[in-house]
Amino acid sequence: MLKRLLYRAHAAVFRVDGWFKQRFTSAGMLLVGLLVLAGVFGVNTRANLAYQLATLAMGLLLVAMLGALWFRPAISIRRRLPRYASEGDPLQYVIEVENHSRRVQRGLLIQEQVQGSPLAAMVGGGRLVSYSNWVAAVRRRIGARPRALPVPDVPPGGRVEVRMQWRPLRRGYVRLAGCSLLRPDPLGLFYARKHLRLRESLLVLPRRYPVNWTAWTGELRDKPGGLSQAASTSGVEEFATLREYRPGDPLRHIDWKGWARLGVPIVKEFFETCFVRQALILDTSLPADARAARFEAAVSVAASFAASGPAAMRGALDLVFVGTSVHRVSAGAGVASIDGVLEALACVESQPQENFAMLKDCVHERAGELSSCVCVLLAWDDERRALVRSLRRSGVPVLVLLMNDGDAESSPEPGPMADQPARFKVLSPQGLAAALAGLAP
Template sequence: MQASAPVPTGTAASSRSTSFGRWLHGVYFRSSAAHDFIHRRLRPAGATLGILLVLAACLAIGHSRSSIYQLFSLSLAMIVISLPWTLLRRASLEALREVPRHATAGMPVRIAVRVRNLGARRLGRAWISESPPDPRPDLAEFTMLREPGEEERNRFDRTFAYFRWQWLMLRKRGFTGGLSPEEIQLKPGGKARVFLEITPLRRGVIRLHDLRVLLPDPLGLFQKCVPVKAPAATLMVLPRRYPLPLLELPGSAAFKVSGESNTNAIGTSGEFVGLRDYRPGDPLRQIHWKSWARTGRPIVKELEDTFYPRYGLVLDTLSTQHSDVSFEECVSVAASFAAELDTNQSLVDLMFIENEAHIATAGRGVERAEKLLEVLAGVTPVRSGDHKALARLVLRHSDDLSSCVVILNGWDDSRAELLRSLSRGGVVCVPFIIGHCPRPADAPGHWLESGHVGRDLLRLPSKI
């Protein structure tokens, strides 16, 4: 029988590292669940009393002072009274959330909850609480992503990656807050309207499905968490936005005839010039029905040719970094431009690559700017590839564009080639590059330092 070939040292080390990472993820995953279970039910006063009980028990060993035993007995008696009282509390509620259409990351938002008591007893000294979805990262996120600045930590912290786990938990946490400020008092069958304030921490869609009523004991040491019967709801969280100075984008306005085609349609706001006979291809909405009835032949209204600019908003979604901080800043910059561009007098085409080419248009006669923000709320980074597909997408629509705002996640040869391809295709580009200092000597356009993007945007000149 042939002896098996020895496993290469690198492969064995990689296998051990993978196994250790899987074991470490499992430990953190289960311990976080236990911590959340205890944190929900143990109030701050109960935690303080528990520490005092343990401290008194330790001090009582080898000492005969009666004050220590009195402290221990008092603490234990309070816990013995409070814990059964908490477990015996009951509540049966149904509720309906009234969620706003949009929220913005980092900005507080109020949610109204209509509550009804289904129980046969009066409910008092109770609070309504909404908890965020489970923020624990999966194994792939834990092993692939890195906490910003993790390379500067000591070897022990890098090996056990506890701070990375905490960073990922905070990064995936949907929102903070969610506790009703006032207690509710409900008679059997009674109804109430309760307001919760939450602060979304990240963009995207947050699913609200963990509404509970908190029932504390009279001493305020423990509380029981009883689920409330309520249909799940979703909250669309738009990206953070930075304030922008008054900017003038380059490029002349593209020639448009009002209402001529779907691609360039920006409404029928052109000034009325006169009437003429119908020609094949004229839109039906421009037919002048009274003149048709009077003359017996189709007559259309002739509108003055109008000029409206059409801007491209190009987002670089390629992110090969261990941390997506710069990518999130790119999305926020794109959202800032989408919100600030005057869509009443222009069209904006948002273009990016995510598995395939995507383009979303907003502006006069098409969609509101909120449409672009909703699209940006769901954008995810691409982990591999180049920028050739993005260049082809922009060049395919180059004839319609006055100019392009190109938001780049860093600077390298691939992104330099993207700008060269667009320039050769006749596209007027305004690059915004988000990266870390120092700025590369060959980086064109406007450099935005990661971590200080808002500061650098306010320093932009009026003509970019």
């Protein structure tokens, strides 16, 4: 109960602080501070003249705030958003501002408004108590903190473009509620504001780092006929050469242009290519005593391997993880784009510990199809060791990436990976980019 009241007090302070920072200019904030100080020292009007300074400051602020009531610009906006953004990378896009009035609109600023409630950060397992930590959690949960940017002068009936730039703070969907148009008063103290509603969503992909996928493929087991299986869903076939027609050749392979040019039947010959199927297993069952940063680091590791893999692969990549059920998302040659895998990783959430059994059963069923496997695990208990042991018994080369919280703890025993210690790596959220870049078999 006490924590709930504390969080509600944090939310109230956060809203008031946000309103002041958005509506007052730097000079206005300075004048507000002067008003407070003068009011404190000017309580006794007989002792000093500070109350006169407070009265002057209050009068200036009231005039500036009253002037904002007449701010009614006839303006519309339109965004040109990219398909994706990436966590931690600067996002750039354009907003078109159109003036529907007969007056030139000067001195405007525009600021994105991101949808989100401060009270959503009340959950936190009792860790987020101080106001600074709570504010950091709110901003991360909302997903962005765009700043106001100046708008060029907009002529009557004309339009201008404003290049927006901000940095997404988390993966997943960022909900854009609209934009605020701001204009300072003639005294430069207070911003008049008009909210333009324009709801859109932007998918933010997980943070990704360079990683050398091919160094970990090992002796891949090619699957004859696998590409034909992929071609059955995508219509892709491997062309080899042209030759003369032989009885029994399918008519769909006849090269009609070659026949017309040479005067004899010519057919296209295809060869059956071996098919490589890589598996990327993401453990979503976060232990109760683990920090959320461990799971986010695991998602980033999986996204890094997914983004680096298809460029070096001749087959498909299967991402396997557990949500409300077991999900298997495929990408690669003749299957689908890697975008689907990254979209799934952008929206994945941690699950209860008992859901890991569902993941283990799914992997066991398809172990015979795999050429190699990368396991990104959140713990190293008996269930996860049994999964790795089962994959190795099936002859699948395995790379185990075990995530921890970065605490000073002893490295766990490799268990079923004891004979291949180079393929058992312990990673932490701190210095993840350097750790992935330095991975070497």
